[in-house]
Amino acid sequence: MNNANEEPVDIWGRLDDLDDAELAMLVEAAASVIADNTNEAGARIYLEMPPRPAGQILKSTLADAGVAVDDEEAAELVRDEVVTRQLAVHVLRSLAQQPVIAAEIEVAYRARQRMLVIDAGVISAAALLLLVLKLKRVKIGGVDVSFYDARQSALDSIRRMLGM
Amino acid sequence: MGTVADLTVGALLYRVTRHTISALWIEPSKRRDHVAIGSVAAVLPKVEELHDELRDSMSVARGRLPRLREFASGWGRDLLPQSVLESPPDILVIVPHGFIHDIPLHLVARNDDAEPLGCASGVTYVSSQSLFARCVARNRARCRQFGELILPEQASPLNSSNSSLGRRLAGGGVDVLGGQHEKFSQIPELVAELIAKPSNLLNYDALTRSAVKNLLRDHPDILFLVAHGYVNPANHELSGLMLPEPNIAGFTSVQKRALVQQGELLFAFRDLPFAWAPPRMRSALHAELLTAAELEIDVNVETELVVLLACSAGYGRVVAGDKPASIAETMLRAGAASVLAPAWDSDYESARDWILAFFRSWIEYGYPKAIAFKHAMQRIRDLHGDTQPGRLGALTLRGDWL
Numbered sequence: 001m002n003n004a005n006e007e008p009v010d011i012w013g014r015l016d017d018l019d020d021a022e023l024a025m026l027v028e029a030a031a032s033v034i035a036d037n038t039n040e041a042g043a044r045i046y047l048e049m050p051p052r053p054a055g056q057i058l059k060s061t062l063a064d065a066g067v068a069v070d071d072e073e074a075a076e077l078v079r080d081e082v083v084t085r086q087l088a089v090h091v092l093r094s095l096a097q098q099p100v101i102a103a104e105i106e107v108a109y110r111a112r113q114r115m116l117v118i119d120a121g122v123i124s125a126a127a128l129l130l131l132v133l134k135l136k137r138v139k140i141g142g143v144d145v146s147f148y149d150a151r152q153s154a155l156d157s158i159r160r161m162l163g164m
Numbered sequence: 165m166g167t168v169a170d171l172t173v174g175a176l177l178y179r180v181t182r183h184t185i186s187a188l189w190i191e192p193s194k195r196r197d198h199v200a201i202g203s204v205a206a207v208l209p210k211v212e213e214l215h216d217e218l219r220d221s222m223s224v225a226r227g228r229l230p231r232l233r234e235f236a237s238g239w240g241r242d243l244l245p246q247s248v249l250e251s252p253p254d255i256l257v258i259v260p261h262g263f264i265h266d267i268p269l270h271l272v273a274r275n276d277d278a279e280p281l282g283c284a285s286g287v288t289y290v291s292s293q294s295l296f297a298r299c300v301a302r303n304r305a306r307c308r309q310f311g312e313l314i315l316p317e318q319a320s321p322l323n324s325s326n327s328s329l330g331r332r333l334a335g336g337g338v339d340v341l342g343g344q345h346e347k348f349s350q351i352p353e354l355v356a357e358l359i360a361k362p363s364n365l366l367n368y369d370a371l372t373r374s375a376v377k378n379l380l381r382d383h384p385d386i387l388f389l390v391a392h393g394y395v396n397p398a399n400h401e402l403s404g405l406m407l408p409e410p411n412i413a414g415f416t417s418v419q420k421r422a423l424v425q426q427g428e429l430l431f432a433f434r435d436l437p438f439a440w441a442p443p444r445m446r447s448a449l450h451a452e453l454l455t456a457a458e459l460e461i462d463v464n465v466e467t468e469l470v471v472l473l474a475c476s477a478g479y480g481r482v483v484a485g486d487k488p489a490s491i492a493e494t495m496l497r498a499g500a501a502s503v504l505a506p507a508w509d510s511d512y513e514s515a516r517d518w519i520l521a522f523f524r525s526w527i528e529y530g531y532p533k534a535i536a537f538k539h540a541m542q543r544i545r546d547l548h549g550d551t552q553p554g555r556l557g558a559l560t561l562r563g564d565w566l
Contacts, residue, residue: 021342032222111226111227112221
């Protein structure tokens with residue numbers, strides 16, 4: 001819940017400093033923008049997926065991308081608070097490099113901030129990660145936005161986190 | 165415009181069977197008309213899609229609500245008898261059934277001008293006829309004297325302090341999750357400024373479970389709470405409002421209460437919550453739940469109006485006995501005559517504008533609550549047009565209309 005009169009702060013410049021509620025909201029905004037701007041049927045299903053099935057799908061998606069993780073590691077990527085936070089920041093930072101999608105995500109984030117009710121601040125990075133890994137691109141306002149860099153960045157950060 | 169007695173009141177009672185949906189339309193003249201609405205197979209999938217969309221706070225925030233628009237201008241019109249759309253009564257009491265609960269019928273466009281039903285008729289929802297009868301029976305507004313009703317644009321506000329319409333407000337706001345207590349407290353404080361009588365709005369750290377129950381024992385006319393709600397998916401009775409734990413000098417304290425019977429103290433017991441805040445939920449304050457079960461057992465909500473601005477306050481799955489599992493429903497069953505609660509999330513400015521328009525009409529001009537509801541919807545429509553149905557229809561009135 002935010003007042004419209006408040007000075008908007010640069011959200012992309014302080015990704016590392018966002019508190020969990022802010023980061024969760026930004027992840028939610030990014031996932032919603034991506035899911036709304038793809039022709040891929042069923043993309044929205046990742047937004048509401050519980051952790052266990054999300055972990056299973058993430059495991060097979062990562063295997064397709066050449067990153068082999070076991071069940072425990074996949075569960076950690078989905079549930080561990082420190083890991084999901086790091087993952088979310090990495091993916092968001094690479095999305096922020098593309099002005100069209102960054103602007104759209106920021107608009108969604110500001111709109112969500114103005115809502116009367118805020119959520120519990122659980123960062124659901126798995127949904128965003130799955131969308132970035134599964135979808136090659138989205139089209140926003142007639143502009144093609146490729147996820148190639150975001151995908152590579154996410155995979156690199158997963159490899160680093162898991163010591164690969 | 166006339167008096168309250170001149171208002172026309174109609175009721176629409178839905179009936180959902182395994183295959184069909186029908187409605188009993190009781191006209192203001194008391195004439196009854198059975199109307200076949202449609203088949204469950206055709207309507208249910210659309211209702212489920214609509215509910216999914218409205219539960220997605222990000223879609224609501226971004227105003228991306230294609231299913232709500234389709235409902236309002238398209239298939240939602242099929243859920244209402246034609247005569248209701250053509251000549252709605254001043255007050256419309258809607259008693260949904262089965263999956264019709266929580267459908268925003270007040271947003272259905274009446275005509276080609278896209279005027280929502282709620283801008284033409286004061287709509288109130290109630291989950292059953294018997295609950296409506298109980299809300300009416302205990303509504304202290306029905307003992308008040310109502311004067312001549314005139315249009316707000318032509319009227320000067322009633323002097324509440326000199327009239328019987330001055331009401332006692334209690335409540336407050338607390339954000340146990342995000343710590344934005346000031347903003348949560350702002351709307352009740354703005355409402356307090358409209359009310360001539362002194363208000364009993366508690367500071368965020370004092371708005372504990374015991375304190376809210378104490379406020380209710382004082383029988384305020386209006387209880388206004390802005391807080392987070394929590395829905396227990398396994399047991400609705402343990403769903404509730406998230407409020408701060410009582411805290412004295414950094415230590416959690418437990419209130420002791422005397423159990424008195426026939427003037428004699430039987431014993432003192434510790435007033436512990438029925439449930440604490442769910443685990444793994446990060447919060448700015450240590451929180452406990454004021455649950456539906458505790459409200460039903462421990463307090464008698466003798467208020468004219470409860471305003472609940474809380475997540476999950478106004479909607480919930482329908483449980484046994486065709487009972488919607490929401491905190492708003494619990495408040496009605498615990499004794500409130502009427503409840504205002506959001507059926508889905510709303511942005512802060514729209515909710516504030518809506519609430520202030522409602523209270524100006526109800527408190528300052530002395531209109532019945534359902535007419536104040538209509539005025540509030542008209543106000544938001546004037547501000548935003550028909551482009552934002554999510555803002556226009558989020559808040560709903562339940563229980564008695566007066």
